[in-house]
Amino acid sequence: AQTVTQSQPEMSVQEAETVTLSCTYDTSENNYYLFWYKQPPSRQMILVIRQEAYKQQNATENRFSVNFQKAAKSFSLKISDSQLGDTAMYFCAFMKDGTASKLTFGTGTRLQVTL
């Protein structure tokens, strides 16, 4: 079974600064996908960014980028120019290819963006 570990329960960053959230995972699979989801106080789960394991290039979505290290099984999320609206829980998730797209989630990192 796959496991996803987020070792930072809480983090804080000042507005306009950059923050990196860590995620490691354990799998013996070669084909899989990795995701970062954002959960604001509204509880809605919002996809932030995704990465296919077979792609060496790190995914980028505007201010959000990842550092995907397949050999190290590491998938960190970098948020640049942090905004107050980035305050939320962030979940890292793993999806094994060909398994009905089931997600395995980490326990989350609570990010607080301050003035």
Place this chain on the structure above:
Amino acid sequence: NAGVTQTPKFRILKIGQSMTLQCTQDMNHNYMYWYRQDPGMGLKLIYYSVGAGITDKGEVPNGYNVSRSTTEDFPLRLELAAPSQTSVYFCASSYPAGGHLNEQFFGPGTRLTVL
């Protein structure tokens, strides 16, 4: 498109009562999922379905039942509610690979308290 809708938004049950959490999606997705999120934790998969008439257990299925008679609906049944089932329940849907990255779309969640 309304996306994934869930009813009710909140519910309080007494120990031993039963209820059905409703989930509907209007995106014609084949795959649907039920997750639970306990306080301070990530989401855990309860049941999932890859199409009408097909359901399978996830990581934490005990105490729950599901059915999938149509593509759109995927109700979750709680029989004999217990305090351990106090949680926030999320329904999600996605479509199989075929050029897509199996993104899951989440409903707004149902907060259930069992007293």
